[in-house]
Amino acid sequence: MLPEAASYEELVRRFRWTVPAAFNIAEACCDRWADGSGRVALIHLPADGSTQRITFDALRSASARFANVLKAQGIGRGERVAVLLPQGPEAVLAHLAIYRLGAIAVPLFQLFGPDALEFRLRDSGTAGIVTDDLGLARLAGVRDRLADLRVILNVDGARPGVLSLWEMAERASDACPVAPTAADDPALIVYTSGTTGTPKGALHAHRTLLGHLPGVEMPQDLFPQPGDLFWTPADWAWIGGLLDVLLPSLFHGVPVLAHRMAKFDPERAFGIMAEHGVRNAFLPPTALRMMRQVADPVRYGHRLRSIGSGGETLGAETLDWGRAAFGLTINEFYGQTECNLVVSNCARLMPVRPGSMGRPVPGHEVAIIGTDGTSLQPGEAGMIAIRRPDPVMFLGYWNNPAATEAKFRGDWLVTGDTGSVDEEGYLTFLGRDDDVITSAGYRIGPGEVEDCLLKHPAVALAAVVGLPDAVRTEEVTAVVVPRSGIEAGPALATEIQAFVRERLAAHLYPRRVLFAETLPLTATGKVMRGVLRKTLGKDAAESDP
Numbered sequence: 001m002l003p004e005a006a007s008y009e010e011l012v013r014r015f016r017w018t019v020p021a022a023f024n025i026a027e028a029c030c031d032r033w034a035d036g037s038g039r040v041a042l043i044h045l046p047a048d049g050s051t052q053r054i055t056f057d058a059l060r061s062a063s064a065r066f067a068n069v070l071k072a073q074g075i076g077r078g079e080r081v082a083v084l085l086p087q088g089p090e091a092v093l094a095h096l097a098i099y100r101l102g103a104i105a106v107p108l109f110q111l112f113g114p115d116a117l118e119f120r121l122r123d124s125g126t127a128g129i130v131t132d133d134l135g136l137a138r139l140a141g142v143r144d145r146l147a148d149l150r151v152i153l154n155v156d157g158a159r160p161g162v163l164s165l166w167e168m169a170e171r172a173s174d175a176c177p178v179a180p181t182a183a184d185d186p187a188l189i190v191y192t193s194g195t196t197g198t199p200k201g202a203l204h205a206h207r208t209l210l211g212h213l214p215g216v217e218m219p220q221d222l223f224p225q226p227g228d229l230f231w232t233p234a235d236w237a238w239i240g241g242l243l244d245v246l247l248p249s250l251f252h253g254v255p256v257l258a259h260r261m262a263k264f265d266p267e268r269a270f271g272i273m274a275e276h277g278v279r280n281a282f283l284p285p286t287a288l289r290m291m292r293q294v295a296d297p298v299r300y301g302h303r304l305r306s307i308g309s310g311g312e313t314l315g316a317e318t319l320d321w322g323r324a325a326f327g328l329t330i331n332e333f334y335g336q337t338e339c340n341l342v343v344s345n346c347a348r349l350m351p352v353r354p355g356s357m358g359r360p361v362p363g364h365e366v367a368i369i370g371t372d373g374t375s376l377q378p379g380e381a382g383m384i385a386i387r388r389p390d391p392v393m394f395l396g397y398w399n400n401p402a403a404t405e406a407k408f409r410g411d412w413l414v415t416g417d418t419g420s421v422d423e424e425g426y427l428t429f430l431g432r433d434d435d436v437i438t439s440a441g442y443r444i445g446p447g448e449v450e451d452c453l454l455k456h457p458a459v460a461l462a463a464v465v466g467l468p469d470a471v472r473t474e475e476v477t478a479v480v481v482p483r484s485g486i487e488a489g490p491a492l493a494t495e496i497q498a499f500v501r502e503r504l505a506a507h508l509y510p511r512r513v514l515f516a517e518t519l520p521l522t523a524t525g526k527v528m529r530g531v532l533r534k535t536l537g538k539d540a541a542e543s544d545p
Contacts, residue, residue: 001213002213002214002217002218002222003015006349007349007350008350008359011349011362012360012362015214015362015363017210017363017391019207019210019211019391020183021182021183022180022181022182022183023182023207023210024099024100024102024179024180024206025095025096025206025209025247026063026096026097026099026178027178028209029251030056030060030096030250031060031178033056033250033253034055034056034057034059036057037057038055038057039055039057039253040053040054040056040255041056041058041059041092041250041255042089042256043229043255043256043257043258043276044088044089044258044259045257045258045259045272045276046088047260051276052089054089056250056253059092059093061174062089062093062169062174063092063096063097063100064097064100064174065169065170065173065174065176066093066094066096066165066172067097067100068169068172068173068176069097069169069172070097070098070101070103070128070153071101072168072172073128073150073151073163074127074150074151075101075103075128075151076101076102077102077103077179078102078103079103079104080103080104080105080106080124080125080126080127080189081094081098081103081104081105081127081128082105082120082121082124082128082130082131083095083098083105083106083107083130083237084108084117084129084130084131084132084135085131085132085135085155086110086132086235086260087236087241087258087259087260088260089258090130090132090155091236092246092250092258094130099206100178101176101179102179102180102181102185104187104188104203105187105188105189106120106121106124106126106188106191107188107236107238107242108237109238109505110135110235111505111506112504112505113501113502113504113505114141114502114503115452115503115504116448116503116504116505116508117142118145118146120201121142121146121149122145122146122147123198123398123399124189124201124398125148126148126149127148127149127150128150128152128153129149129151129152129153130155130165131153131154131155132154132155132156133154136152136162151163153165153168181206183205183206183210183391184207184395185205185206186203186204186205186206187204187205187206187208187209188204188242189201189202189203189204189398190238190239190242190337192337192338192445193436193443193444193445193448198447198448198451199445200397200398200400201399201400202337202394202397202398203394203396203398204394204395207391208243208392208393208394209243209247209248210391211363211390211391211392211393212243212244212247212340212341212392213248213251214341214361214363215244215333215341215344216244216245216308217248218331218333218344218345218346218358218361219306219308219309219310219332219333219344219358220280220308220331221305221346221348222348222349223248223252223306224253224254225305227279228254228279228280228305229256229257229276229278229280230245230249230254230255230279230280230281230282231245231256231257231259231281232244232245232281232282232283233264233269233283233284234284239337240284240441243340243341244282244308244310244340257272257278259272266287266290266291266293266294269291270291270297270300273300273302273304274300274301274302278303278304279303279304279305280304280305280306280307280308281306281307281308282307282308282310283307283308283309284312284441285312285314285473286312286441286471286472286473287441288314288321288322289318289471290471291325292321297325297326298325302326304328305328307326307328308330308332308333308344309330309331309332309333310332310333310341311441311442312438312473313332313355314330314354316355318330319352319354328347329345329347329352331344331345331346331347332344332352332357333345333357333358333361334357334358334384334427334429335392336415336417336443337394337443338393338394338407338413338415339386339392339394339413339415340392341361341392342360342361342364342386342392343357343358343360343361343364343366343427344357344358344359344361345357345359346358353426356427357427357428358426358427359424359425359427360427363391364386364390364392365386365387365390366384366385366387367412367421368380368381368382368383368384368419368420368421368427369382369383369385369409369414370382370383371383371409372409373409373410373412378420378422378423379422380420381418381419381420382419382420383409383414383416383417383419384414384415384417384418384419384429385409385412385415386412386413386415387411387412387413388411388412388413390413393413416436417430417432418431435465435529435530437464437466437476438466438473438474439466439473439475440471440507442508444466444476444507444508446465446529448508449476449478449500449504449508449509449510450462450463450464450527452499452504452508453480453496453499453500453510455503456495456496456499458486458492458496459482459483459496460481460482461480461481461519461527462478462480463478463479463527463529464476464478465477465479465529465533466533467536467537468537475511475512476508476510476512477510477511477513477514478496478512478513478514479514479516479519479532480496480513481518481519482515492513492515493513493515496510496513497509497513514536520532
């Protein structure tokens with residue numbers, strides 16, 4: 001979508017949005033490339049060590065069969081279908097099948113625990129789920145409480161009350177035309193963390209893929225180029241894996257490397273990128289910090305052309321290491337689930353400044369605004385905001401019009417982040433203006449974790465904050481007031497950690513549990529997380545030798 005240009009200024013001057021009235025992600029990312037030529041769409045590395053090459057022709061045929069299976073089970077246009085699968089062919093096929101029908105995909109992280117899954121499935125009114133045996137195990141305790149759930153399709157075979165997706169797909173027709181959807185018709189719901197209470201479902205239209213393209217192409221040094229091959233360790237359940245890598249690559253006819261990592265292994269990351277000739281990568285800052293610990297990375301002989309990174313600020317040391325390790329400049333970018341990839345660096349077109357997340361991606365109006373919604377002057381700190389309408393911007397929060405309205409100041413979508421801009425348009429992230437925690441690339445809302453903590457029988461009150469951490473940026477920290485008569489100590493802390501990890505997810509549980517007699521509260525009884533964060537940070541600094 002980005003035009004050829006010799007400078008950032010020329011790129012902005014020449015750019016124009018091209019968003020047709022009718023648009024469907026399945027047609028754009030699959031069917032138009034399925035021309036019988038055998039063009040490779042996916043290179044899958046399963047656990048057995050083999051390599052599978054899957055063509056667009058195969059994706060079209062199999063996704064049409066998947067869609068006909070869903071249709072036969074009564075799934076129709078606008079209904080929500082969850083995808084609870086790891087990186088792999090089935091996840092791609094499920095997404096394409098859902099879009100093909102005009103239904104709405106709900107991507108879910110496979111390591112979510114039962115509480116996290118139950119809320120998202122119930123809130124979205126999910127009618128069907130595509131999953132595997134691991135996902136089934138996590139659903140076991142909650143499926144009977146999901147009134148809207150009618151069908152579960154398992155890629156690993158039939159189970160009691162569960163249908164075998166592949167068995168049914170083999171008997172289904174591979175003729176299933178793409179539903180005629182408008183660009184503004186809903187396509188997926190991605191859940192994002194909030195500062196209080198439960199997560200919110202960001203509803204996105206089919207056009208969000210087109211809106212993402214400039215923000216993918218810019219940090220990947222004008223992607224695509226001949227020979228490109230894209231990979232990320234980020235799970236496709238998150239917007240970073242799905243819409244920063246998978247779908248934009250397929251849109252451009254560029255193959256994607258799919259490899260499930262149960263736990264990120266920096267040695268393995270270097271190895272697979274070199275072995276398979278990966279040319280483009282999205283590597284979150286935490287992954288980069290872990291990769292920095294690998295000795296002599298040049299020995300792997302990688303062929304990377306571009307690396308993009310986002311979610312946390314990259315410093316000069318990481319940029320310098322990237323140049324030494326890869327022979328290129330890592331391009332930092334910025335966005336959030338509701339309005340993604342709106343600011344970026346592009347070393348090919350402009351100087352990359354350490355500490356800056358770049359300049360506005362062409363097509364997006366990004367500004368620093370004050371509390372009254374007016375734009376501030378260069379150098380002034382304020383709220384990072386994006387003006388609507390914008391093709392990448394969400395349609396709103398699912399079933400939550402009040403939260404949608406609160407997200408805007410007039411025509412400005414307010415990100416919840418503070419920043420500043422200089423005279424040349426480079427933006428700098430200064431921090432969150434709310435209590436969302438940034439840890440290992442995830443944005444974690446304390447409310448969901450606190451709600452889970454309060455279900456533990458030993459917990460009377462709980463507050464969750466993020467404290468500085470050298471590797472993760474912030475460490476999820478819980479401050480717990482035990483119930484009367486409960487003995488606080490290491491054993492209870494470990495028990496509480498396991499409780500949250502099992503019910504929510506490994507990235508959500510508190511890695512540190514502290515005990516207190518009271519919590520700082522407002523006059524109306526709300527926890528003052530800012531006071532708590534400041535006190536704990538000061539205590540940690542004073543105790544540091």
